[in-house]
Amino acid sequence: MSSASTTAGGANPAAAGATNPWLIAIVVSLATFMEVLDTTIANVALRYISGGLAVSADEASWVVTTYLVSNATILVASSFIAERYGRRRFYLSCLAIFTIASVLCGLAWNLQSLLIFRIIQGFAGGGMVPTSQAILADAFPSSKRGQAFALFGVAVVVAPIVGPTLGGYLSDNFSWHWCFLINGPVGVFAFILVYFLVERSEEMRRKRQELLRQGIRFDLVGFLLVATFLGALELVLDRGQTEDWFDSNFIIAMTALCVLAFALAIPWVLTKSNPIIDGRLLGTRQFGSCFIVMMATGAILIATTQFLPQVLQQNYGYTATWAGLALSPGGFVTMVMMFVAGRLTTVVQPKYMIAAGAAIIAGSMWWLTQLSPGLNFAFFVWSRLYIGLGLPLIFIAITSASYYGLRPNQTNQASAMINAARNIGGSIGVCIGLNVLAHRQQWHRSRLVEHIIPSSPAYHDTLQTMSRYFAEKGATMADAQAQARAWIGQQVQTQSTFLAYIDVFYVLMLIALSAIPLALILSNIDLKGGGGGMH
Incomplete structure (x- = not known):
């Protein structure tokens, strides 16, 4: 090195x-x-x-x-x-x-x-x-x-x-x-x-x-340009859904600022002799691919960490503590797998470890697409255990591979850029997930409501059954029918939410799969660590 x-x-x-x-x-x-x-x-x-x-x-x-x-x-x-x-x-x-x-x-x-x-x-x-x-x-x-x-x-x-x-x-x-x-x-x-x-x-x-x-x-100018770009990008990604995207003047202004800062930063970091970041690193096959894969890893890590507790609290009635506990066993698996992955880096090429880890994570995301109201605590524990098996294979290999072939004076910048990739990827993952959740929930609700019409035999039978149920509980017939309609509306809302979360996990599965071809184009490295170059 x-x-x-x-x-x-x-x-x-x-x-x-x-x-x-x-x-x-x-x-x-x-x-x-x-x-x-x-x-x-x-x-x-x-x-x-x-x-x-x-x-x-x-x-x-x-x-x-x-x-x-x-x-x-x-x-x-x-x-x-x-x-x-x-x-x-x-x-x-x-x-x-x-x-x-x-x-x-x-x-x-x-x-x-x-x-x-x-x-x-x-x-x-x-x-x-x-x-x-x-x-x-x-x-x-x-x-x-x-x-x-x-x-x-x-x-x-x-x-x-x-x-x-x-x-x-x-x-x-x-x-x-x-x-x-x-x-x-x-x-x-x-x-x-x-x-x-x-x-x-x-x-x-x-x-x-x-x-x-x-x-x-x-490099104050370079720092201001890159910091403005990253700060504005984070604001757009994190606040976009809340602010209703481009219907908001704030989001429009931040997007314009982000694009302008990016456009000015590119020529600056590529032409200045000592820029705040080495833009040429991103243009290399090895580091550039590692940067993108780390973004995908951050997207899955942070997005699943946000959406799993969210669905458990909103749709399964878990407390914040129990929602967090569903993720904890996966943390222990991750901890053990970190050291297993660390040993594997001495005998297995990083690109194969990354591809394997991405495939495992894609499988865990597919597992989460089986969401339904009757699932128990163990289902979510196992989903996190699978993620815990795959993430360390990617993280250790990508971290090790990203430094390979760099000069000693480039390690600080490489470290900052790889960590920025994880943070940006995390924000992008959450942003994509929130947008998919909001739009697909609305779409599924519209499709489900199309079947709630008086001429539908299924709707008529359900309305009659629930009306009798509430009437037996002491409600008047008018109140029972109102309660039955409200119950049906709640079921539509619940089902549309489940279907939207399923779509979110499908998207995260595709993100994980996209990391596989990127991993396979990485260069082979000297596993014994002697040369410091690539071949």
Whole structure:
């Protein structure tokens, strides 16, 4: 990977120093787990936040949106800041600010203060994840990266799964404030570990001096363009359905801003000598394909994490806690499979692991298309177990493959871009799912209502049967018929919702299948990690 000498443990001293690299992996994975957890922990607590702060559900949803937007915009700047001021210093600063902002979120006195603290929390968290990944990439040689990323992957993939469970439990049994306050002690503990275990690197100090000697400055114009593009894109994707898309002046304005920033950013990052992101990386077969597959992975990971608890609470009457618990066993399978996948990276080409993982996930999405009102808890547990088998195969292989063939000075940017791909993919997945759900629910309802006509024998028989049922319960005949019609209307609504969710999972299945051909065009890599090139 690097021309630097390695320690006896096989780590690059630029990142590991005298510390065992596995201790570094554990420490940065703990902090990363806490940060990624906050992408989903608030989702199931929104109705509690809405009630506690006396705001509408739509206003409360900005708690999630602001975090995603601020998190995405800082990602592109993290690589330069880490190199300019030092990874350790930058990482510690991000961790401290994230912890303080989390506590302030838990102590927020109104929605405005909560949103401000969430923005600060998102900025700090956005700098932590790619820096963690870059530290691992430089601390381990290519032959051991798969195993190191397995531990890191537990944090990135399991945290969104644990988020709804933990958030639901805390909200149901304590208060929504604890969804944020819980980060306080964990953050302090992680800060202490990082401070004492992650050493200052002489190699990184030389890099900083080289940047200063060459007079390389922060690409402010590039950052503003890329951050504006990502921020506007996140706003459009996250708020589009709520704001009724292009019937909203806000969505039209954000779309125009997104397109303009993108159009200006492309020539800038391709022609500037030291751009905020290396746009040429996306044009390579290896990294470009990895970027797209990571977007698809993020779409499935975040979309299923949102829609499964949602359907369980809305259509099966589960509490937030039990909806989260349906996902938890899949988290344990994911955890075990991370380390299995980490070992497989030494003997199986990443492209075959990605293809296999995508096929398994596509199968799990097909399983979820069997939705019906009579399903039990075990059905949803098994659906998540199947996802837990496939995701690690993709995540570990794509993370390992995306770094292969890169120069050491490209690892920070690659890490930031891969994490941005996961975040953007997650927003796109949720956006697609919400639109499919809304439009297909309306479409199915229209088709079902077409059969509810007086001349329909099935409708007539059902109306008579339910009228007699309600009359036997003590209702007058007029009231019984009204209740029967209301019951039929409710059944139509319920069935149209089930059919719409089935369509959502069909779409996610197609997204998973689309990753297979992309995976198969990846280059074969040197599994022993000696060369650092592709063949």
